[in-house]
Amino acid sequence: MAARLASEEQMLIDMVRDLAREKIAPRATAVDATGEFPWDIKELLAQQDILAMPFPEAYGGLGSSELTILMVIEELAKVCTTTSLLLCVQQLGALPILLAGADEQKRRWIPRLASGEWLAAFALTEPDSGSDAGAMRTRAVREGDHYVLNGLKHFITNAGVAHVNTVFAVTALDQDVRGISAFVVEDGTPGFHLGKVENKMGIRGSQTGELVFEDCAIPAENLLGHEGEGFKIALATLDRTRPGIAAQAVGIAQGALDFAAQYAKQRVQFGKPIAENQGLQFMLADMDIQTEAARQLVYHVGELMDQGAQDFGRYSAIAKTFASDAAIQVTNDAIQVLGGYGYMKEFPVERMMRDAKVTQIYEGTNQIQRMVIARALLK
Ligand SMILES: Cc1cc2nc3c(=O)[nH]c(=O)nc-3n(C[C@H](O)[C@H](O)[C@H](O)COP(=O)(O)OP(=O)(O)OC[C@H]3O[C@@H](n4cnc5c(N)ncnc54)[C@H](O)[C@@H]3O)c2cc1C
Secondary structure, eight states, X not given: OGGGSOHHHHHHHHHHHHHXXXXXXXXXXXXXXXXXXXHXXXXXXXXXTSTTTTSOGGGTSOOOOHHHHHHHHHHHHHXXXXXXXXHHXXXXXXXXXXXXXXXXHHHHHHHHHHTTSSOEEEEOOBTTBSSSGGGOOXXXXXXXXXXXXXXXXXXXXXXXXXXXXXXXXXXXXXXXXXXXXXXXXXXXXXXXXXXXXXXOSSOTTSOEEEEEEEEEEEEGGGEEXXXXXXXXXXXXXXXXXXXXXXXXXXXHHHHHHHHHHHHHHHOEETTEEGGGSHHHHHHHHHHHXXXXXXXXXXHHHHHHHHXXXXXXXXXXXXXXXXXXXXXXXXXXXXXXXXXXXXXXXTSTXXXXXXXXXXXXXXXXXXXXXXXXXXXXXXX
């Protein structure tokens, strides 16, 4: 892999790997058990400039390549999926500003996201519009130099902890998805508050919840791009961030495989390590095949993005689908390798399986990804 990166990027990956092993891995069990948002880990990522990676240098970021960002997400996810999600969502929530925002808007919000002082959120999903995101009901009505928002977003990562919330709302009822616009709503805006916080199966340290808008007036200059461009901005964002979820899945799978392989060398049954049984070796080999194949798909899409390819959406969907399905398979098998111990919370593989599940769901379910792939294939 090293040949794919410049030497300073490789140094960054090595630094993150050490940081993950020494500072993040020891916190992963407690983050999962308490379900509390890990502010200390967020600070650590901010101090190490990891949250600055997705942002251009002109706005205080590191301007890292997509491939490097994907590799860093992978390293973090090997030990703690919640931690890797901090970087994924910093990019997800801020990308609409980078893609569609004016220079003045970027100057207003990006530097403090790059420094990690602020967190970002991306608010598209509503109770009645998940996969069918275009069916959203949240309204934004122009009144003088303000837009007034009313509605509810749910299942939003970083709800209540993000300062910069990218929110999608309907500005023209008589249009289809071309009536949707994108806005930034800052934390503390009157009429904007956190609703229900979800109790989840995995990524338990990540805060997922509702964002409620009740006559929430925001300055008209918080509109990103033009009215009616919101849906296009959302889809362009997700095309670019899905590889990050795929990288997260690869990291989870690798973390589970490493643990299972190590365990199999030590666990003795019938007078020898269980790793000496060919039946188990084949399981481990299949886990490795799945993980490595997924990794290559992820790196490929990262390289396509770095080369400025326009038509990478299909690869992005393929990588996300394959890697997340692989993560479920590999984490499930890792539990099997550990037998009853794998089922216990004393070992990390059951957490990894719970964390892996969401990678098949968020940023577009794998059924929706297959629709995207088939559409590209059949056009
Ligand atoms: C932990 C977590 C964090 C999230 N974070 C965010 C976030 O930060 N921002 C945000 O906006 N959203 C977020 N989401 C929402 C997520 O993107 C949606 O849950 C997802 O897009 C699916 O929508 P849904 O849950 O409403 O399921 P539904 O759309 O109701 O789908 C239910 C099932 O039907 C299938 N299905 C739907 N339509 C079709 C079809 N046409 N063909 C075949 N199958 C179909 C789906 O694949 C799924 O299996 C998050 C979700 C979770 C679980």
